[in-house]
Amino acid sequence: LIMTLEDDLTTAAATGNAAAVEYLLETGAHVNGLNRFGRTALQVMMMGSLSVAQTLLKHGADPxxxxxxxxxxxxxxxxxxxxxxxxxxxxxxxxxxxxxxxxxxxxxxxxxxxxxxxxxxxxxxx
Missing domain, CATH: 1.25.40.20 (Ankyrin repeat-containing domain)
Structure with missing residues (x-):
């Protein structure tokens, strides 16, 4: 199975890693791109992680x-x-x-x- 930038982005969002989310968005991951399960980073983000949410939303994630x-x-x-x-x-x-x-x-x-x-x-x- 090929991992995409969007898979990496959703993993970073799900684990609350705001620095990795920012880095992946800056290196070409699509903020509303789907991972291999058909979900966006905002859908799988660690809900208590405001820094991840802010980063995704500032980059245009669809709320x-x-x-x-x-x-x-x-x-x-x-x-x-x-x-x-x-x-x-x-x-x-x-x-x-x-x-x-x-x-x-x-x-x-x-x-x-x-x-x-x-x-x-x-x-x-x-």
């Missing part, structure tokens, strides 16, 4: 990219895991808080169901 099987966006994922700072950053970079996943759930619905009160309160104001 509204959807998971092929669930329809979830990175905002859905950040909310599901309770990362309010990541959710805030995604919205700052134009993530749409009204997009619904394949279960017809918006990020705010997921925050409520998951008991993530801080994220829910933030999304209520958006």
């Amino acid at each position: 509204n990219v959807r998971d092929r099987s669930t329809g979830a966006t990175p905002l859905h994922d950040a909310v599901r895991t309770g990362f309010v700072d990541t959710a805030r950053l995604l919205i700052e970079f134009q993530a749409d808080p009204n997009l619904r996943d394949n279960k017809n759930l918006r990020p705010i619905d997921i925050a409520k169901l998951g008991g993530h009160e801080e994220v829910f309160a933030f999304l209520e104001t958006e």
Whole structure:
């Protein structure tokens, strides 16, 4: 199996390695490119890693990219895991808080169901 720059980029994002993410983007990795599993770096990034999220978003990562099987966006994922700072950053970079996943759930619905009160309160104001 041939590893691509996008495979390396998603691995760096998933492990929270912001320096490697920056380096790979500067050396030609496509910020919205798909890895061998059909996912972008923003979709697989370590949700608690704001530096990785900032780097990807500043380089033009699509904050509204959807998971092929669930329809979830990175905002859905950040909310599901309770990362309010990541959710805030995604919205700052134009993530749409009204997009619904394949279960017809918006990020705010997921925050409520998951008991993530801080994220829910933030999304209520958006």
